Amino acid sequence: MTQFSQMGRRMIVVAILLLGLFAYILWQLYTVQIKRHEELYKKARMKYTTVKTMNGKRGEIYDYSGNLLVGNIPCSDVCADPSIAGDADRCRVIARFLAEKLEISEESVFEKLMDKEIVTKNADGTKRVRQRKFVIIKGKVDYEIAERLKLETARLDYKCVFYRETTRRYYPKKQLLANVLGFTNLDRDQVVAVIGLEKFYDNKMRSVQGLERYERSRDGLPIAYGNSSMKEDKDGFNVYLTIQEPIQAILEEELDKFMERCNPSAAYAVMADPYTGDIIAVAQRPTFDPNDRKSMKPNAWRNRIAEDTFEPGSTIKPLVVAGALDRGIIAPDTRFDCEKGLWFYGGKRLKDSHPMGNLTVSEIIQHSSNIGTAKIALVMGEKTLDEVLRSFGLGARTGIPLKPETVGIFRPRKQWDTLSITRFPIGQGLAVSPLQLVRSYCILANGGHPVKLRLVDRIENPATGIEQKIPLEKPDSIFKNPSTHGKIVDMMKKVTGEGGTARQAAVRGYYVAGKTGTAQKFMNGAYSKSKYIANFVGFVPADNPRFVLLVTADEPKGGYYGGSVAGPTFRTIAERTLKYLNVKPDYDADARDQELKLAKKKKLEEMRRERELRKTRNGIVPAPVKRTERITRPASNRSNRNSGRKYRYITFSKR
Amino acid sequence: MTNVKTMRTREEIGRYSRTSSGKSWMVSLVVKLSFMFALIFLAVNARIIYNQKSEQINREIARTKSKIHQLNREIANLKVRREQLSSWPYISSRINQFKLGLRPADSKQIRKIVLVDPDGHPRAMHSAPALYRETRTAGTN
Numbered sequence: 094m095t096q097f098s099q100m101g102r103r104m105i106v107v108a109i110l111l112l113g114l115f116a117y118i119l120w121q122l123y124t125v126q127i128k129r130h131e132e133l134y135k136k137a138r139m140k141y142t143t144v145k146t147m148n149g150k151r152g153e154i155y156d157y158s159g160n161l162l163v164g165n166i167p168c169s170d171v172c173a174d175p176s177i178a179g180d181a182d183r184c185r186v187i188a189r190f191l192a193e194k195l196e197i198s199e200e201s202v203f204e205k206l207m208d209k210e211i212v213t214k215n216a217d218g219t220k221r222v223r224q225r226k227f228v229i230i231k232g233k234v235d236y237e238i239a240e241r242l243k244l245e246t247a248r249l250d251y252k253c254v255f256y257r258e259t260t261r262r263y264y265p266k267k268q269l270l271a272n273v274l275g276f277t278n279l280d281r282d283q284v285v286a287v288i289g290l291e292k293f294y295d296n297k298m299r300s301v302q303g304l305e306r307y308e309r310s311r312d313g314l315p316i317a318y319g320n321s322s323m324k325e326d327k328d329g330f331n332v333y334l335t336i337q338e339p340i341q342a343i344l345e346e347e348l349d350k351f352m353e354r355c356n357p358s359a360a361y362a363v364m365a366d367p368y369t370g371d372i373i374a375v376a377q378r379p380t381f382d383p384n385d386r387k388s389m390k391p392n393a394w395r396n397r398i399a400e401d402t403f404e405p406g407s408t409i410k411p412l413v414v415a416g417a418l419d420r421g422i423i424a425p426d427t428r429f430d431c432e433k434g435l436w437f438y439g440g441k442r443l444k445d446s447h448p449m450g451n452l453t454v455s456e457i458i459q460h461s462s463n464i465g466t467a468k469i470a471l472v473m474g475e476k477t478l479d480e481v482l483r484s485f486g487l488g489a490r491t492g493i494p495l496k497p498e499t500v501g502i503f504r505p506r507k508q509w510d511t512l513s514i515t516r517f518p519i520g521q522g523l524a525v526s527p528l529q530l531v532r533s534y535c536i537l538a539n540g541g542h543p544v545k546l547r548l549v550d551r552i553e554n555p556a557t558g559i560e561q562k563i564p565l566e567k568p569d570s571i572f573k574n575p576s577t578h579g580k581i582v583d584m585m586k587k588v589t590g591e592g593g594t595a596r597q598a599a600v601r602g603y604y605v606a607g608k609t610g611t612a613q614k615f616m617n618g619a620y621s622k623s624k625y626i627a628n629f630v631g632f633v634p635a636d637n638p639r640f641v642l643l644v645t646a647d648e649p650k651g652g653y654y655g656g657s658v659a660g661p662t663f664r665t666i667a668e669r670t671l672k673y674l675n676v677k678p679d680y681d682a683d684a685r686d687q688e689l690k691l692a693k694k695k696k697l698e699e700m701r702r703e704r705e706l707r708k709t710r711n712g713i714v715p716a717p718v719k720r721t722e723r724i725t726r727p728a729s730n731r732s733n734r735n736s737g738r739k740y741r742y743i744t745f746s747k748r
Numbered sequence: 749m750t751n752v753k754t755m756r757t758r759e760e761i762g763r764y765s766r767t768s769s770g771k772s773w774m775v776s777l778v779v780k781l782s783f784m785f786a787l788i789f790l791a792v793n794a795r796i797i798y799n800q801k802s803e804q805i806n807r808e809i810a811r812t813k814s815k816i817h818q819l820n821r822e823i824a825n826l827k828v829r830r831e832q833l834s835s836w837p838y839i840s841s842r843i844n845q846f847k848l849g850l851r852p853a854d855s856k857q858i859r860k861i862v863l864v865d866p867d868g869h870p871r872a873m874h875s876a877p878a879l880y881r882e883t884r885t886a887g888t889n
Contacts, residue, residue, distance in 0.1 A: 144818070161831040167821040236825040265832040310803075316804045317799070342836030 116710070142320075143309045149300030150555075151262065151284060152329030154274060155289075156338040157371075157550055163291070164276055166263035169196060169239035169256045175209045176224040178253040188253055194242055202230055206253070230254075233261050253413050264383040269345055270336060272546070273375055273495065274394050276319035277384040288394055293494040294332050295744060297552060301327035331553040333560075335371035335476045340364065343377075343669045344374040351662040352378050357646035357672045361397050362666065363527050364642045367535040367564055372493070373640055399495040401526035402502060403645070406612030406655070407461045409482075409520040409587055410459045412533055414458060414466070416481025417473050419541075419577040425455045425584060429465045436464045438564045439511040443467055443519075446611075459587040461594050461609060467515035475514050479506045482517065484543070484571045485533035491546045493528055501525045520612060527643055530630060534641045537581060538606070538632040541572035582606045586635050597660035599666045602678030606638075607631020607663070609655030616650070625653035633671060634679050642667060 105289070109646050126132060154163035171191065176185050184206040192199035205228045213221045234242070239256060239617025246254045250523035262277050262284070275289015286295040303326025315321060328478035342364050343556035351360055361377035367383050379393040395401070417423045434448030445462050457465035488503030504513075516522040525533075528546060536543050544566065551560045572578060589599040595609045610628040613620040628645035642658040644666070832838060843850050862870045 160834075161828065164828050164831070165824065166828045167824050236821065260824075263828055265828050266835045267834065267837060269837060314810045317802045339836065342840075345837070346840065503774055 108630060116672040118174045131650050138308075141308050143307055143313070143315075145305045145307075147303035148302065149326035149327040150260070150328040151277075151300050152294070152298030152331050152555075154298075154332045154334065156334055156336045156341070157336065160332070160338040162266055162270060162334070162336075162338070163261050164265060165260040167236045167258070168233045168261045169236070169243075169258055171230045171239065171242065172255050172257055173206060173228050173230055174226050174227060174255065175206050175225050178206045179284065183209065186387060187663050189221045190245075190251070191230055191248070191254070192244075194238070194245070195234060197231055205230060206417050226350075233259065250357065262502075266338070267382045268380050269338070270341055270375070270376055270381050271383050272394070273336075274383065281553075289335075289396065290332065290494060294330075294497055294549075295554075298329040298332065303327070313581070331489075331555055331626070332549055333551045333553065335366075335369075335550045336375070339673055340670055341374040341376070343673065344666055347662055347669070348376045348378055349667045351644070351646065351659075354661075355646050355649040355651065355658055356647040359397060360645060361527055362642065362644045362662070362712065363398055363531045364534055364640050364666070365531050365546060367538035367544070367638050367641050368542075370532070370535060370546045370659045371550070372546060372548050376496065385567065396495050398527045399491075399493060399498040400526070402499050402526050402630075403647070404430050404523065404612040405520040405525050405530055406465075406610035406617065406626070406628070407463075407520060408530060408534075408608045408610035408628060408655075409523075409610050409631050410461065410466045411537060411581055412457060412485045413470055413473070413478065413481060413518040414584065415537060415572070415577060416477065417469050417483070418454075418570045418580050419574050420473070421478060421574070421645065422473055422477070423454050423469060425580050426453050428453055429457060429468045431457070431462045431463075431464045434468075436460070438467065438515050441512055443515060455584045455587060458584040459593050461588075461591075463519045466518045470514050470518035475506060475509060477510075478514060482523075485536055486529055486543060487523065487525060487533065489526045489529075491526075491532050493546050493548050495548070498528075498710045499526045501529050501542075515647040529639055529647060530628075534570065534630050534632060535645070537578075537585075538638040538641050540571035540578045543571060544727060550629070582635050582741050585631070589631070593656075595629055595631075595656035595660045595663075597656055598631065598663045598667075600633055600664055600671065600719050602682040603633050603671060604635040604636035604677075604678060604679045605631050605633050608659065611653060611655045624648050627653050627655040627658035629659035631663065633667045634676065636679070639674055639676055640667075640670065640684075642670075658692075 099413040111244070111562055150165050153161060153233070156162055173187075175184075178187060180278075184203055185463065186207055188199050188203035190463055191197075193201050208228065209225055211223045211225050213223070226528070245257055264271070264274065264276075265536060273289055275291035275293075276287055277291050278285045278287055286292040286298075291298070293735070296642075304324045305321070306323070307315040307321035310316055311454065312482050337647045344364060348360055348362050351357075351362075359378060362375070363372065364374040365372050375398055376398045379390070381389045381393045383389075414423070418425070427449050431445060431452050432448060434445040436443050443464055445460075445464055447460065449456075449460055449462055453461060454465075454469065457463075471510050473481070481504065490498050490500050492498075504523070513522060533548075549563050551562045553560045574720050576675050585608060588607055588609065589592050589595050589605040598607055598609075599605055607629055608631065610626070610630070612626045612628075613622070614624040614626060615621070616624065625651050626645060626647050628643060630641070630643040632641045642663055646658050648656045842848075864870055
């Protein structure tokens with residue numbers, strides 16, 4: 094009986110213990126499953142849930158034909174986990190290896206690998222030490238180098254080294270179109286557009302970040318039946334320009350030669366299609382290589398074609414004359430007295446570079462007479478002059494997608510003074526941007542249609558391939574008289590012809606309509622006597638132009654006339670571009686040369702015959718002349734006006 | 749009372765019939781349970797195999813995705829490199845470096861232009877140029 098009762102008690106104790114244990118387990122289960130469910134579930138999910146951010150691709154910039162101008166090049170950040178890098182010896186070996194491959198200082202890599210702890214302070218002031226698990230050894234390493242390094246670190250079993258994929262904005266054509274394209278910077282992994290088209294179209298080109306959340310297995314791969322959510326990343330829109338890369342390359346190359354030849358402080362060239370307003374090529378010097386941030390200087394950043402203004406000088410004369418012709422105020426053969434190069438108006442003198450007498454309107458343009466043009470403007474009157482110049486877009490922005498863009502300087506008519514009417518038509522007292530001048534010549538070239546300049550042709554959504562075309566506008570002509578265009582073009586052709594101011598701008602085989610401009614720089618309240626802006630602007634072929642081209646040099650050295658400074662560069666650019674565009678010549682240059690040679694020969698023959706005729710009539714025989722002999726006239730025979738000139742004397746003697 | 753055929757008493761017969769029907773009931777239960785367990789086993793196994801396969805495919809997808817990603821990066825890199833190499837500044841720098849002395853083409857270089865069929869035979873021209881000297885194909889200097 095005792096035995097049974099003892100057994101019973103033990104059983105009861107065991108049963109109670111088991112019951113207690115069971116109750117404890119139940120309590121724990123309750124705590125884990127119900128009471129702390131949310132907290133623990135969250136913790137567990139954090140352990141096995143991965144959140145991956147995906148940065149879409151920033152939009153790229155292409156030329157008209159789809160040649161890449163700005164792209165994204167893949168690269169990698171070489172990173173390390175110092176907590177598993179090992180002791181100092183091991184770190185030294187890894188540092189030496191990485192420093193050699195990445196061409197960086199071994200000491201800096203070693204220091205990064207040995208920096209194994211992060212010490213932070215808690216709110217109560219106590220220190221908290223954590224292991225450092227991430228350092229960047231070198232950011233934005235080239236794709237090929239990073240891939241090679243990946244293989245080598247895997248082979249050498251450097252587990253602490255890992256790679257973070259990223260992309261870098263890349264400009265494969267380097268300096269080509271650099272000022273227009275602009276560039277971006279990085280600010281805490283965020284792309285910040287700084288200038289140019291990158292900035293103007295930042296909203297369109299910026300990518301949208303995607304987010305993927307999934308439950309993963311031990312090896313990091315997503316579990317098939319796990320919870321997952323995904324917000325797709327979106328690539329930025331691609332921008333297609335109106336620029337044609339091969340022509341752009343010609344322009345840039347010739348501008349470099351121009352810089353070597355004339356050594357100006359700045360130079361720029363703009364080429365545009367006069368019918369569509371498309372900018373075909375545009376370049377400026379100084380410039381920069383957007384891939385090499387060291388070469389960037391603030392004065393090279395500036396977009397001179399949109400931001401800078403200059404006095405257009407004589408290049409504005411055809412606009413004034415076209416306006417006067419269109420309104421029937423003058424005709425090409427109307428004559429004006431050019432006052433032998435010096436004329437006083439409003440108490441101030443106005444000069445021509447060469448003294449000229451009575452000239453027709455055509456000759457005024459051909460010889461670029463300031464006095465003649467001022468007199469034409471006086472006949473027009475202030476109101477008409479103001480209307481004409483504004484109809485060519487002076488004082489209005491071109492609306493090109495570059496910011497900031499200057500409006501130029503062209504005062505409202507109410508603010509004009511007495512001299513304005515004689516100074517504005519010769520390009521003094523007002524200022525235009527290179528783009529404004531090109532636009533006004535586009536209007537002249539296309540028959541008077543005020544086109545809008547375009548730099549962007551279309552914007553493409555890379556996901557759908559849908560392209561949004563920037564619309565072309567063709568407003569009504571500003572010329573009311575249909576013959577105006579032909580008349581002004583004929584006058585402008587003479588500028589590059591025999592006796593014109595820009596014979597060096599003439600292109601063999603093509604008629605060039607253009608105008609030179611030589612403007613003194615307005616500095617510190619006065620016109621400089623040593624600093625000039627020389628430019629030439631024109632269109633080729635004159636009667637059916639394929640492009641309008643402006644070439645400008647700011648403070649050229651060794652000469653300052655637009656014809657001699659900018660003319661030759663205009664010619665070479667135009668020649669190469671016409672050849673590239675396969676434009677049919679206006680005339681056979683060889684045949685014309687032959688004709689000229691024949692005409693010259695014929696003239697010489699006529700002169701010889703005439704001389705012989707005179708000889709026989711008077712019985713005088715001309716003394717033989719040494720062909721290369723040049724005799725300076727004796728001082729006694731010289732007048733002051735001709736002093737220093739060299740003469741060739743033909744002496745006659747009786748037989 | 750004894751049954752003449754079996755020579756068993758009524759109690760014995762009743763006891764016997766009760767035992768045999770009980771056994772058959774148990775057998776059928778065991779059979780049914782085994783069948784059910786077999787079905788469950790099969791279903792679970794099928795599910796495991798299916799899961800395994802899907803995980804395998806999943807891994808394959810992940811591997812392929814990663815490969816595609818790598819290839820895309822390589823393509824992007826090559827695309828930029830191609831653009832760089834085909835740009836005029838690069839080509840002209842090479843021309844200068846190797847002193848190739850290339851110059852722009854002159855229209856006078858062309859003596860004759862001939863349209864050629866896909867099989868290489870020259871097509872008859874409607875108008876022949878005056879300087880029709882050679883019979884070789886176009887582009888000869």
